[in-house]
Amino acid sequence: MLTAVTGINWGDEGKGRVIDLLAEHADVVVRYQGGNNAGHTVVTKQEKFVLNLLPSGILHPNVVCVLGDGMVIDLEHLTHEIEDIESRGISITPEHLKLSKRATISMPWHRxxxxxxxTRxxxxGAAFGSTRRxxxxxxxxxxxxxxxxxGDLLHLKEENVQVRIKTMLESKNLELAGSYHQEPMSYPALLSWCEKQASLFAPYICDTGSFLENALASHKKVVLEAQLGAMRDIDYGIFPYTSSSSTISAYGPIGAGIPGESLDHVVGVLKAYSTCVGAGPFVAERAMSEDWCNILRKFGNEYGAATGRPRRVGPFxxxxxxxxxxCQHADKIALTKLDVLSSLTEIPVITxxxxxxxxTTVFDPTENIDSFSPVVTMLPGWKQDISACRKYEDLPENARLYIETLERLLDCDIQFISTGAERNEYMIKGEWL
Incomplete structure (x- = not known):
């Protein structure tokens, strides 16, 4: 079975938690796009893990994790991330982590x-809100x-690879010297850097596409992990305030390295309110007062997992x-952080x-989104702790009303609902995976 877990909005919806729970019954978890410019937060019984490159299944010893073809990988960052995970007692071996030979290396000059x-x-006043990674x-x-x-790291002694390295270095030195007046980088230093990365990662690099094809042929459960959300997709997001890759579920098999496969399920992850990191239009933050937004940010601990930047917040x-x-064509919906709204007397929803x-009720990212104002409907709050609720019927009446209002507005059922920050604080409503 092939399942993709994707973000419906701007990212930071809580995909890491959903993937971590799905990984309990999965055989393989694959990151299929992006790099270390965003993070997934996973809370276990022991502690909290923030993962930038490693898939959220890395905490499960029986799950094979893959960094897929569609990713750009900062190997120095990956080294530090692996060291951090291993320092906390989790072993990462080539049997546990596989790197696609087709994945792109984020070179030292890209940062x-x-x-x-x-900075320029x-x-x-024209910055995109880049993570600078x-x-x-x-x-x-x-x-x-x-x-x-x-895969080029496995063939550094071959002439064609060395010629390519020299050619790209010459081009990059022209760019950096001509545009930013930087000192040129040397070929010996770059080759030495490549050799160091090869010595560290050669055992992990392989044809992950063939590995995944064999896994699916053997009826293994494979979960594809997206970074960010639909609004940050390079084609379908709010351009130019997007990421530089496709965050859409349809790209999942391509970015994973199995372009001939079709998805069996798409889990779309929604937060119970709106958040956004970085620049660009965000209508939701204009719906309520700054004091209201600050309260929501505090209760939701809304700070970027990768950058630590305060997230922009607003109503759903x-x-x-x-x-x-x-965009995501999701057939399963997960709603996260419902508990964050528990202290509110009234809860706004943008309709x-x-x-x-x-x-209008139609979102068009090619329009001037900043020229729109939100139309808000207020719903009654429930004003009580819901973290102990494990069945839908256990939720307060107004919490159920809130969920059912979202279902009506979205014209879809919500099957997964998180009711607290702890790993076991969630419920399943209806048919899940």
Whole structure:
């Protein structure tokens, strides 16, 4: 069975937790796009783990984790992430973690370019809100054919690979010297860096596509893990305030390395309210007062898992969420952080957008989203702790009303509901996986 877990909105919906729970019954978990520019937070009985590159299944010893073809991988960051996980008693071996030989390497200069350009844009007030981790530049060079793939590390002594390294280095030095007045990098230093990465990761690099094909042929359960959400997709998100890869479920088999396979299920993850990290239009934050947003941010601990930046927050946005559901084509819905709303006397929900005295319920990311104002409906709160609820019937009446209102607005059923931060604080309603 092949299942993708995707974000419906801007990311940070709680996919890591859902994937971690699905991994209990999975054989393989695969990251299929993105890099270390976002994070998944997983809370176990012992502690909290923030994962940037490693799939959320890495905490399960019987699950094989794969970094797929569609990723851009910062190997230095991966080294530190592995060291952190292993320092907490979790062993990571080539049997447990496999790196696609087709995945793109995020080279040392990609972070430098990202930092320099975002700093330049900030001075003119035109910054994109980049995480400064080089993701856009790694993807750019991938499509310009001016970077390395992991498989190249296994062939560094071959002349054709060395010629490619020299050619891309010459090009990159011209860019950095001409645009940012940086000192040129040397070929011996770059080759030494590549050799170091090869010595560390050669045992992990393999044809992960063939591995996944064999796993599916053997009726294994494979979970594909997306980063970010539909609003950050390079094609279908709010361009140019997007990531540089496809976060859409349909890309999952391609980015995983099994383009001929079809998904059996898509789990779309929604947060019970709206959050956003980074720049760009975000109608929800204009729905309520700054004090209300600060309270929600505090109770929800809304700070970026990768960057620590305070997230922009607002009420649940049914207009944007319907669009995200359409993009992700989700047949299973998970609603996270319902408990964060438990202290509110009234709970706002965005049901439409308004502009020039006209309302719409259609989200179009090619429009000037900032020109719209939110239309808000207030629902009664439940004002009690729901963390002990394990059955839908156990929830307060107003909590059920809130969920059923979202289901009506989205025209879909919600099957998974988290009721607290602890790993076991959730419930299943209806047919799950």
């Amino acid at each position: 430098i370019q990202d930092e320099l350009e975002e 844009l900030e001075k003119s 080089g993701i856009a530049y790694a993807y750019s060079d991938k499509y310009r054919k001016k970077t390395l793939r992991l 946005d049914a207009v944007a969420s319907r669009y995200g559901l359409k 439409a957008y308004e502009r020039n005295h006209k309302t």
